[in-house]
Amino acid sequence: MRKQTKNNLITFAGTAVLFFTFAALSQAGVLNNMITGLLVPIGIYVILAISLNLTVGVLGELSLGHAGFMCVGAYVSGTVSLVIQNSPNLNVPDWLRFTVAIILGGVMAAVFGVLIGIPVLRLRGDYLAIVTLGFGEIMKSLANNIYLVMDNNGLHFGFTQAPELAENSEGANELLRGPIGMAAPQDTNIWIVTVVLLICLAILMMFIDSKSGRACMAVRDNYIAAQSVGINVTKFRLMAFTISAAIAGVAGALYSHSISLLAAKKFDYNLSILILVFVVLGGLGSLRGSIIATIILYALPEIFREVGNYRMLIYAIVLIGMMIFNNAPFFVQLRERIGASAPVQKFKGIFKKKNAGGAE
Amino acid sequence: MCEKSTSMLEVKELSIQFGGLRAVDGLNMRVKKGQLYGLIGPNGAGKTTVFNMLTGVYKPTSGGIFLDGANITGKSPVEINKSGIARTFQNIRLFKAMSVLDNVKVGMQNRTKYTTIEGILRLPRYFKEEKQMNEKAVELLKVFDLDGEKDALSANLPYGKQRKLEIARALATNPKLLLLDEPAAGMNPNETAELMDTIRFVREKFDMTILLIEHDMKLVAGICEELTVLNFGQELAQGETSAVLNDPKVITAYLGD
Numbered sequence: 001m002r003k004q005t006k007n008n009l010i011t012f013a014g015t016a017v018l019f020f021t022f023a024a025l026s027q028a029g030v031l032n033n034m035i036t037g038l039l040v041p042i043g044i045y046v047i048l049a050i051s052l053n054l055t056v057g058v059l060g061e062l063s064l065g066h067a068g069f070m071c072v073g074a075y076v077s078g079t080v081s082l083v084i085q086n087s088p089n090l091n092v093p094d095w096l097r098f099t100v101a102i103i104l105g106g107v108m109a110a111v112f113g114v115l116i117g118i119p120v121l122r123l124r125g126d127y128l129a130i131v132t133l134g135f136g137e138i139m140k141s142l143a144n145n146i147y148l149v150m151d152n153n154g155l156h157f158g159f160t161q162a163p164e165l166a167e168n169s170e171g172a173n174e175l176l177r178g179p180i181g182m183a184a185p186q187d188t189n190i191w192i193v194t195v196v197l198l199i200c201l202a203i204l205m206m207f208i209d210s211k212s213g214r215a216c217m218a219v220r221d222n223y224i225a226a227q228s229v230g231i232n233v234t235k236f237r238l239m240a241f242t243i244s245a246a247i248a249g250v251a252g253a254l255y256s257h258s259i260s261l262l263a264a265k266k267f268d269y270n271l272s273i274l275i276l277v278f279v280v281l282g283g284l285g286s287l288r289g290s291i292i293a294t295i296i297l298y299a300l301p302e303i304f305r306e307v308g309n310y311r312m313l314i315y316a317i318v319l320i321g322m323m324i325f326n327n328a329p330f331f332v333q334l335r336e337r338i339g340a341s342a343p344v345q346k347f348k349g350i351f352k353k354k355n356a357g358g359a360e
Numbered sequence: 361m362c363e364k365s366t367s368m369l370e371v372k373e374l375s376i377q378f379g380g381l382r383a384v385d386g387l388n389m390r391v392k393k394g395q396l397y398g399l400i401g402p403n404g405a406g407k408t409t410v411f412n413m414l415t416g417v418y419k420p421t422s423g424g425i426f427l428d429g430a431n432i433t434g435k436s437p438v439e440i441n442k443s444g445i446a447r448t449f450q451n452i453r454l455f456k457a458m459s460v461l462d463n464v465k466v467g468m469q470n471r472t473k474y475t476t477i478e479g480i481l482r483l484p485r486y487f488k489e490e491k492q493m494n495e496k497a498v499e500l501l502k503v504f505d506l507d508g509e510k511d512a513l514s515a516n517l518p519y520g521k522q523r524k525l526e527i528a529r530a531l532a533t534n535p536k537l538l539l540l541d542e543p544a545a546g547m548n549p550n551e552t553a554e555l556m557d558t559i560r561f562v563r564e565k566f567d568m569t570i571l572l573i574e575h576d577m578k579l580v581a582g583i584c585e586e587l588t589v590l591n592f593g594q595e596l597a598q599g600e601t602s603a604v605l606n607d608p609k610v611i612t613a614y615l616g617d
Binding site: 003203206207210211212214215217218220221222224225226227228229230231232233239285 | 441
């Protein structure tokens with residue numbers, strides 16, 4: 001079997017076993033409340049990290065507005081859910097409504113990805129970083145100021161304040177309430193997150209390990225040489241960026257259906273950077289690294305919540321430690337030496353089996 | 361008439377101007393099918409600029425480029441590669457973080473037909489074409505004696521092998537005309553001798569027309585059949601290799617008065 005196929009299978013199986021085990025444990029009520037509460041957000045952040053890894057690691061383009069695509073997905077899907085739910089004439093089962101909402105959230109995020117990508121990805125340089133930075137902030141502000149009311153006469157939009165309704169309107173329902181946010185139905189659970197995560201992971205792996213993924217990596221490694229062998233650079237950049245945006249939209253859809261009240265201020269610059277930190281520390285281009293880094297870095301501050309203010313200090317130390325461990329020449333050499341030694345090889349074999357079977 | 365049909369590349373009055381500098385001025389050149397043609401000249405003569413125009417990186421200010429009878433002047437690098445010109449670079453430009461095999465497979469990209477969706481869904485055509493691609497790529501690597509390192513990262517290859525891999529990647533696009541930009545740069549005499557064999561072999565095996573830029577006169581004299589000498593963007597001499605290399609004008613341009 002090819003090395004990459006094998007690596008992908010290990011990552012996929014490991015992720016599946018890990019998430020399904022925790023889902024089963026939380027279902028059985030073995031886990032305490034804190035860990036159960038962490039599972040869904042961790043799953044969502046893993047989806048975000050692997051999707052951003054496609055843009056940053058595989059395509060080699062810096063995106064600083066991943067939260068913007070998440071915001072689009074969250075708001076579109078949440079609105080779709082609320083509209084369907086509040087329409088007395090539509091009798092749609094919950095699972096179908098949620099599926100439609102997730103898909104539309106992803107599609108709309110993809111549309112925005114294309115709109116941004118068409119002008120920007122023709123250029124070389126750091127333009128994508130600048131534009132996505134602006135895009136994220138625009139989406140946040142937009143979502144923060146949008147009001148949507150639904151009554152018997154249909155939907156009413158308003159910016160910066162709730163729309164004035166006609167006097168004969170009945171059963172008015174505020175779906176989007178500006179800075180207060182929206183309360184989409186809470187459909188997301190750890191099982192759904194796990195399944196969606198695995199689908200997204202599979203799509204990304206298949207994409208990267210195909211001629212399209214190779215073309216993206218070729219563009220990343222050498223733009224001019226890629227053109228010289230006949231690769232339509234803009235096309236493949238646009239393709240990868242759009243997939244990345246769509247998956248971020250899907251993660252946003254899961255997110256908006258996972259919390260009781262979603263406020264737009266969540267989707268700020270810090271969130272984009274947080275996801276970027278997961279990707280960079282996990283290793284550019286490595287999906288497995290993104291998954292592991294996200295789990296560790298998201299869970300740590302929550303687990304150390306008890307020690308109060310010191311938790312951010314610990315977080316910072318872990319960040320620096322991971323950076324050094326990943327990149328310092330001494331550690332790189334040490335890792336290679338240890339990795340090559342016979343007892344470790346043996347241990348690795350056992351550990352891998354354990355990881356695939358026991359998932360801790 | 362008969363002569364015209366056998367020319368692979370025709371360059372007519374090719375010029376390019378960067379601001380006030382006329383980097384290439386009225387160049388005429390004709391490379392016959394199957395020929396090994398050399399483009400030489402002192403540093404800064406405009407040789408690489410000519411290559412960049414031939415491959416669409418620069419758009420010529422005036423003049424025309426015809427590949428196998430078709431006008432390719434001013435087309436994009438991608439279109440030009442698809443119409444049959446492949447190149448290597450003076451400073452090696454490999455896909456460094458990719459394996460040797462993948463470098464060649466990227467070159468074969470446009471010959472495969474499966475779509476991205478078929479790739480993501482892993483439909484039968486993906487497996488069929490990837491398998492064919494792998495086989496062809498390994499075959500090509502064997503020609504350059506690189507098949508033993510097919511899974512290594514291309515950045516980890518020794519210098520001489522990186523040059524060979526670049527040629528292999530260019531050939532993977534199935535070109536009619538191969539442009540080599542200083543293939544022997546930075547090589548020791550042994551490696552250069554080996555490279556000369558490789559170039560000759562490529563020409564025979566793939567029935568390739570080759571245009572190369574080179575400073576190493578031993579290599580030029582050894583394999584090129586015809587030469588064009590550029591100096592300050594203008595043609596200084598043209599013709600059979602031995603005649604050109606003994607031309608007093610050429611010797612003066614290289615060695616000074």
